[in-house]
Amino acid sequence: MKEQTSTVDVPKKIRTTGANAVMLSLINEGVDTIFGYPGGAIMPIYDALMDHPEKLRHILTRHEQGAVHAAQGYARVTGKTGVCFATSGPGATNLVTGITDAIMDSTPLVCITGQVGASLLGTDAFQETDVIGITMPITKWNYLITRAEEIPEILAQAFYIAKSGRPGPVVIDIAKNAQFAEFDFQYKKCRHIRSYIPRPNVNMDDVKAAANLINKAKKPYIMAGQGIILGNAEKEFKHFVEKTGIPFAWTILGAAAMPKDHPLNVGMLGMHGNYSANIKANECDLLIGIGMRFDDRVTGDVSRFAKQAKIIHMEIDKAEINKVVKVDIPIHGNVKETLPLLSALVETSDHNEWLAEFKEADKLEYEKVIKHDLNPVKPGMTMGEVINLINNKVKGNAIFVTDVGQHQMFASRYCYTKHTRSFVTSGGLGTMGFGLPAAHGAKIGAPDTEVILFVGDGGLQMTIQEFGAINQSQAAVKIVLLNNKYLGMVRQWQQLFFDRRYSETYLLNPDFIKVAEGFGIKGKKVIERPQLDAAIKEMLDYKGPYLLEVSIEKEDNVFPMVPTGASVSEVILEPAKK
Amino acid sequence: MAKTNNRRVTTPAENNGKQTFTISAFSENHIGLLNRITIIFTRRHVNIESLTVSGSAIPGIHKFTIVVNETLEKVEKVVSQIDKLVEVLKAFYHTEEEIIHQEIALYKVPTAALISSNSIEETVRKHNARIMEVTSEYTVIEKTGHKEETQNLFDELYRYGLLQFTRSGRIAITKSSTEAFAEYLKEIESNIND
Numbered sequence: 001m002k003e004q005t006s007t008v009d010v011p012k013k014i015r016t017t018g019a020n021a022v023m024l025s026l027i028n029e030g031v032d033t034i035f036g037y038p039g040g041a042i043m044p045i046y047d048a049l050m051d052h053p054e055k056l057r058h059i060l061t062r063h064e065q066g067a068v069h070a071a072q073g074y075a076r077v078t079g080k081t082g083v084c085f086a087t088s089g090p091g092a093t094n095l096v097t098g099i100t101d102a103i104m105d106s107t108p109l110v111c112i113t114g115q116v117g118a119s120l121l122g123t124d125a126f127q128e129t130d131v132i133g134i135t136m137p138i139t140k141w142n143y144l145i146t147r148a149e150e151i152p153e154i155l156a157q158a159f160y161i162a163k164s165g166r167p168g169p170v171v172i173d174i175a176k177n178a179q180f181a182e183f184d185f186q187y188k189k190c191r192h193i194r195s196y197i198p199r200p201n202v203n204m205d206d207v208k209a210a211a212n213l214i215n216k217a218k219k220p221y222i223m224a225g226q227g228i229i230l231g232n233a234e235k236e237f238k239h240f241v242e243k244t245g246i247p248f249a250w251t252i253l254g255a256a257a258m259p260k261d262h263p264l265n266v267g268m269l270g271m272h273g274n275y276s277a278n279i280k281a282n283e284c285d286l287l288i289g290i291g292m293r294f295d296d297r298v299t300g301d302v303s304r305f306a307k308q309a310k311i312i313h314m315e316i317d318k319a320e321i322n323k324v325v326k327v328d329i330p331i332h333g334n335v336k337e338t339l340p341l342l343s344a345l346v347e348t349s350d351h352n353e354w355l356a357e358f359k360e361a362d363k364l365e366y367e368k369v370i371k372h373d374l375n376p377v378k379p380g381m382t383m384g385e386v387i388n389l390i391n392n393k394v395k396g397n398a399i400f401v402t403d404v405g406q407h408q409m410f411a412s413r414y415c416y417t418k419h420t421r422s423f424v425t426s427g428g429l430g431t432m433g434f435g436l437p438a439a440h441g442a443k444i445g446a447p448d449t450e451v452i453l454f455v456g457d458g459g460l461q462m463t464i465q466e467f468g469a470i471n472q473s474q475a476a477v478k479i480v481l482l483n484n485k486y487l488g489m490v491r492q493w494q495q496l497f498f499d500r501r502y503s504e505t506y507l508l509n510p511d512f513i514k515v516a517e518g519f520g521i522k523g524k525k526v527i528e529r530p531q532l533d534a535a536i537k538e539m540l541d542y543k544g545p546y547l548l549e550v551s552i553e554k555e556d557n558v559f560p561m562v563p564t565g566a567s568v569s570e571v572i573l574e575p576a577k578k
Numbered sequence: 579m580a581k582t583n584n585r586r587v588t589t590p591a592e593n594n595g596k597q598t599f600t601i602s603a604f605s606e607n608h609i610g611l612l613n614r615i616t617i618i619f620t621r622r623h624v625n626i627e628s629l630t631v632s633g634s635a636i637p638g639i640h641k642f643t644i645v646v647n648e649t650l651e652k653v654e655k656v657v658s659q660i661d662k663l664v665e666v667l668k669a670f671y672h673t674e675e676e677i678i679h680q681e682i683a684l685y686k687v688p689t690a691a692l693i694s695s696n697s698i699e700e701t702v703r704k705h706n707a708r709i710m711e712v713t714s715e716y717t718v719i720e721k722t723g724h725k726e727e728t729q730n731l732f733d734e735l736y737r738y739g740l741l742q743f744t745r746s747g748r749i750a751i752t753k754s755s756t757e758a759f760a761e762y763l764k765e766i767e768s769n770i771n772d
Binding site: 132133136137140141142144161193195197319322 | 605606609610613614617621654655658659661662664665666667766767769
């Protein structure tokens with residue numbers, strides 16, 4: 001196993017404690033922000049943290065779940081690896097939801113947890129849990145450090161693994177004795193692990209075969225996902241679509257890879273995606289999946305998905321190829337590398353007639369759905385119109401963050417984004433409570449960009465304590481609470497599929513504005529349409545965090561919809577008439 | 579040593595598409611890796627018929643041999659998820675025809691039963707087993723072979739009052755003349771991708 005040393009690394013040897021070694025290792029990895037919450041087993045690390053105020057900024061959250069979601073939001077907008085700290089026992093277990101969310105959405109994170117002293121392992125000591133065992137299925141890698149000497153090498157590996165290949169969360173559990181012990185510290189970045197090959201060798205035969213299919217296709221269709229953003233391949237993707245003239249649709253996590261108003265952008269895929277984007281999957285003759293994983297929300301019933309088409313899958317994770325759909329030509333590699341190789345071999349072309357079919361189908365969706373969402377005539381306000389008004393003000397120069405539920409679907413459909421990494425949402429796991437802390441992390445990561453959170457009354461209450469963290473850091477997050485007093489998405493399903501039996505979906509909510517003000521955050525509630533525009537302007541002009549609560553019409557439903565088990569051709573545009 | 583067993587192997591078609599696969603995974607010798615690998619089976623609700631872990635021919639590299647009864651499709655997906663693990667160097671799967679495999683079984687019978695008639699001695703000879711240890715109370719018999727063969731011996735010895743029985747997991751080597759894994763290791767060590 002050969003190691004390459006970088007000329008940038010400064011292999012200085014210093015005698016120091018394990019805890020301080022953690023700080024030095026983080027600094028060496030270019031970390032400048034940590035989200036966390038202290039506790040007994042991680043105290044030595046927190047003590048060492050105080051010696052590095054210029055290099056390391058720590059944001060104190062109010063729950064460890066808040067810390068890990070904030071680290072995710074930070075990672076999503078900056079492209080850096082998010083870092084969070086938690087103590088042993090309940091501190092570590094409180095991270096589990098966020099770690100799971102990160103592995104589902106391929107977000108690079110390094111989570112450092114304190115652990116009881118090595119001699120106490122397995123004895124049910126105070127606040128001891130088997131963090132390695134618990135986080136095994138939800139991490140890309142994890143490791144328990146029991147000796148200080150292990151710290152530099154393991155942390156270097158942790159950062160290498162979290163960020164490379166298909167990114168993901170890594171948990172490093174550090175026993176307290178290792179934090180206290182002194183040793184000779186020397187840092188060296190990890191450049192190679194023999195059992196791990198994050199950068200596959202590209203098979204040029206596959207690229208040539210794919211180019212051939214693309215050049216011959218009459219109705220080619222691209223499905224673009226987060227892989228493009230994770231690979232920093234937005235420019236390469238843009239060049240590819242513009243050269244080939246192929247219409248592209250995006251998965252919810254791929255939303256901001258291209259500006260929404262690009263002429264070849266035909267909309268969002270998925271259960272609540274755009275009408276034409278969904279139905280055309282079953283009409284194309286060539287389907288090109290780029291940096292996406294054919295999630296069940298995108299495919300609908302797999303046995304009736306794109307059966308008529310040949311499928312090319314450009315993907316970095318070999319286990320994803322042929323996992324859900326049978327792929328005709330896989331291009332195994334990082335799209336940053338493979339897209340230019342493919343672009344060089346495809347002919348300049350356009351598919352204007354095929355593209356026009358999408359635009360024609362869009363008209364139906366506009367009539368039945370979009371018109372009513374964005375310009376409602378009923379007195380009750382809709383989520384769509386609120387989003388639209390905000391779009392008009394920020395004009396794509398903002399980072400949008402969402403929680404989970406109906407509002408998330410409306411936001412992904414209607415938020416106008418121009419720049420990459422400007423849409424942050426919980427995709428694969430759909431974690432309610434993600435929004436508020438993730439927006440906090442996003443603002444910390446992008447302090448000069450407007451960060452606007454859309455959240456529902458259900459989701460906000462799941463992590464509402466993070467108002468305290470936001471007040472302490474004064475991160476100027478603009479929080480738009482779309483309050484319909486219900487667990488909206490579940491209520492919609494109960495309306496459509498369970499005969500309007502609203503079992504446990506009505507929420508008796510607090511006075512959110514009072515709660516926010518109790519936490520030191522300015523807030524205002526809007527109950528009528530005429531108040532909206534001015535309220536939005538006030539929120540955006542305000543220098544500091546701000547909560548804008550909007551009362552939303554109770555039975556505002558998200559359409560179109562591909563019900564579970566249905567084919568993507570069976571998109572519903574409106575509720576069935578009784 | 580008997581080369582084949584006489585029991586008819588059920589074809590996949592008869593077994594709703596399922597057949598016996600032997601999965602081999604080569605990994606670094608690190609704590610907790612066994613857990614990481616078995617979680618992949620648990621997650622997909624696949625039962626592990628047998629599992630053997632021990633050092634491979636190459637120092638520092640561990641080998642896992644896992645036997646399952648599943649469809650080809652599922653096995654392919656499980657193996658690619660094992661292969662994906664950071665500390666797994668490579669994972670393969672093989673059908674019964676592609677490997678040579680063995681397991682070992684130990685049987686403890688009362689020595690009294692051994693003395694009172696010739697039958698046990700004949701059985702042992704017929705099954706190509708061997709007597710490992712004899713005490714005044716018990717005798718330990720050992721047999722290597724395929725699962726059906728060790729099972730047959732079990733069924734016979736059971737009649738004499740089997741005191742204790744244990745069988746190991748399967749170990750297997752492929753029928754090809756080159757060791758695919760050794761080739762792979764050479765390739766990755768000369769080919770450092772950053």
